[in-house]
Amino acid sequence: MLFAARSAVALYRLLDVSPVFSGDHRITRLFTLVPGSDFGVDVLSAIEAVGGRTVPWSEACAGTYDLVVAASPKGDVPMLRGTHVLLPHGAGFNKSLPEEGSADSASGLDPAYLLRADDAAPIALHAVAHPEQLARLAAVAPQAARNTKVIGDPTLERVLASYPRRDHYRTALGTGPRKLLVLASTWGPDSLIRRRPELPAQLAAHLPHDAYQLALIVHPNERSLLGTYELTERLAPALDAGMILANPHEEWASVLIAADALVTDHGSTALYYAAPQDRPLVSVSRDCAELIPGSPMDVLLGHIPELGSAEAIEDAVRAYRPGTGRAAAQAAFAYQGSALNRLRGELYALVGLTPPVLGNPLRLLPDPAPAARAATAFDVHAEVTAEGARIVRHPAGMGPPGHHLAVEHGAATEQLTRSAGLLYRHSAPSTAAPADLSWSAGGWTRHVLAEYPGCRAAAAVRRDGPWLLDVRGHPQPYTVQVEPRPEGGRIARIDPAAAISAVHAWLITHRTKPAAPTVLTCHIGERSVRVLLRPATADETGREI
Template identity: 50%
Template sequence: MNSGQRAAGSGQRAAGSGQRTVLLAFRSAGALHRLLDVLPVFDGDERVDSRFTLVPGSSFGTDALTSLERSGARLLPWDEARRRTHDLVLTASPKGELRALRGPSVLLPHGAGFNKALAYEGSPALPSGLDPGYLLDDGEPWAALHALAHGSQLDRLAEHCPPAAARATVVGDPTFDRLLGSLGHRDDYRAALGTGGRRLVVLTSTWGPESLLARRPGLPAGLVHGLPHDAYQFALVLHPNEHSDIGGFDLGRRLAPAMNAGLVLAGPHEEWAALLVASDAVVTDHGSTALYAAALGRPVVGAYDGGQELIPGSPMAEVLARAPRFTGTAGLPDALAAAGARDCRTPARAAFALPGRALARLRAELYRLLDLAPRPGRPEVRPLPRPAPRDHRPHAFAVRAEVSGPRVAVERFPAATPLVAHHLAAELPGAGRAAQSAAVLWRRAAPLPRTPHTSAWTAAGWTARALEEHPGCRTAAALLTPERLLVRHRSAGALSVRVEPCAEGGRVLRTDPAAALSAVHAWLSAAPGAPAAPVTLVCAVGPLGVRVRVGPADDADLGYEL
């Protein structure tokens, strides 16, 4: 039966009824997420009911069902979906048994363009999005509409599959429009991630044997352990198929050394896009995720080692040709500087036409197929939600320090770094065994509990106890607020420390007070003895130069309840 025609059968709307049923058919979590980005075209329309079904045959379906359950959407079992006739079928992948579904089908963009060819799927050297083997049924297109993101994609489709191109139109990319519509939330995303004044570098890895994670599995840990924690924050965006294939448990286990040192692992739905909006730069393989970042103007560093998958002349190939190469952890700062001088927006935007208009154009096409007049107004892009809160802080640092009079430069690295350090600094109680060999220990003050019976250390009592219980420790501190510390040094005694925030371009930037603590410890080690009056140090910590005042402890700090 021609899928572009409506037929009578179970699920068909009653004659004269204004009600319509839209089936969203997906094979993987990535395809499902694409469909969810399109659904705002039906917002506010009680005449349209949506149902979802999992198309069998993919090894990535389990995570898709989990993601669907979290969304609260209604799942239609596959056998029932095949029996019914639908007013419209939306899908973001041409693979699987889609021809078994009855109703006009619309094939939506699956990713940012057609950049990869997989030798083990479909026709050699052709991406599945352009492969007639997936797009035709007995020589005819099975989709009533093939929605594309850019006119160059329509040209390529016409070259490889003219019958499908005859039913294709350019609508833009709804996912790219969500990123554009979320740019105003960038500060909120960075605040949720705890980025501060650091540079957020996002690693993007596609799936399969040529991906960044497959070829460089130690790269995330190498970066977080090899570059200063107060200058760089690293995040990893994986293809949804990698999340499905490896599984969350094993991903967490494999990436534990990097995540314990501060790496942010992005969730596969929406959060990855929020991290691209929040990012300052990306390091990428040949996967098309980085096209979104490049089109937003983010600097790109290429870490693809070559292979058979990347299609020459594709937008992603052009971006990688323009981007500087990743040569190793030590060379990343220079590569980022070079990337900032190379604008990759032009080749990236060859994958995205009609920015900001995708939902409006899609709505016109979909309502035409539904034989309905759209509700008044324009469909609104939904801003991406804030990244989920989690603790990205290492609890122990190897600290490099250079003291020159009142000027102290500090670089902190997670404790497992291979780099030589001035001292080890550790947070209690989270640092574990590292606390036994740390020269600096600290504890952060917590809000007082709301229970009727309480017991709390004072800052003076806790710092004295910390030195008593850890003979190797030279400096213990209670971090009372982001700007206020009570420090106890074995020879200098108790000190009050104030860390001034930095004002820059109308913003207030604060460094981690634990970094300022390490600067004070290094200064006391170089010039032992308690200052009789407040002394102001100038501390270089990451991108910031902060003023730190050190003086005799006052009663308010000594008695502060932790």
């Protein structure tokens, strides 16, 4: 069988379907790049990444195949000889692209591409996801609808099957007790990153670091047009603040499952997000010339809050009304939970084979990768009370300065390091080197305070705790220990650097040098935690970091 892809997004949909033949030695899976698309630049590298065998286009056109499976009807796909199967490469058929085919037809349901010439291979099976899509096609092109069947959405099957791994994905992303806010951008002039390119950085600057994590999903077509380098350079301020840029193959869906809220344009990613569970959705714009009136995305965008400024994001998320997203997903996807098995039966019938007894077409989504970059310097805003402190951290340089600048030593620039009021470092990773030279906690804090005379405090964060905080002018270092916070059967742990900033702000403001154990109440992000502060023992000061 031959998988024919003319763009990266079409290839990824084909890869979601490929496991319907898993475990079958009678099936040989080949790939080819269909020429002519502006978005084909990443297809060959994506095939290579999964280890697929590629057939050059000229060779593909010379052969005959038992199955030719494509996720787009456009281009030269009809030139391939064999039994043709057409799959959707999105959800809902929400767009009409006036520059392609019929101006009033949904992209993917356009008779201009579905009705093939007499000398071209016919489409033996056109799989759609919902009865409404079949009815829409039958109304404009009965002949094209003749071999169309409602199967469901194979990509959604992976999302639904993988949803129990939500906590696992959040752990992989390093989300912790924070809320994960995801932005989803389609491609083209009305997309989020074209209309509001500044929004990711604005949200990264506005949202408190200890309360929110930010991620962005970009349509593969946009990646193909820009290239990864150009895209990441444009997004550099938000990426430097720790925003996750999801991989376009599989990982985007893992990030969707992990999300607590989604900010979307008119792209169909929002429908995959809404199907497993009803969580908040916010739109960036309802004004889109491509959007087909009455389509699932059009209905969805008309019923969810619209985001004005980045500063209004929390209010927009709270304004979402439960039920809206699930209703839109129900209008886009039928046979939720059984689409792959339905498709498996149809494809095996086309090739005249009985499916093997063994083999499972469902593949769980892989773990998403954590942010490639991380904020390593923070403007820390503090409200200090007699009992503790409330702090809000923002990546340095993305807003006004705060009570102090906290910088991770060895991870930020020398300029930021010399400007820091608080320097901290984490335990060094273990090494297999036969010889090693490492710091003790107290040795490192004394060294840093001597090396940077403008720094008021240094802290060593050990993996097994407690943490050591050395304040300039105080007679001895302190240990800092945060009590884990139970929450509904879970244990929430905060970033040690945030707790140390809270303790540092309290000590500096009160100009106190406690000689006995002291319990502080620190408010960090959306949580309050109890922090134990006490003078460090000689053993604790001398422990290796």
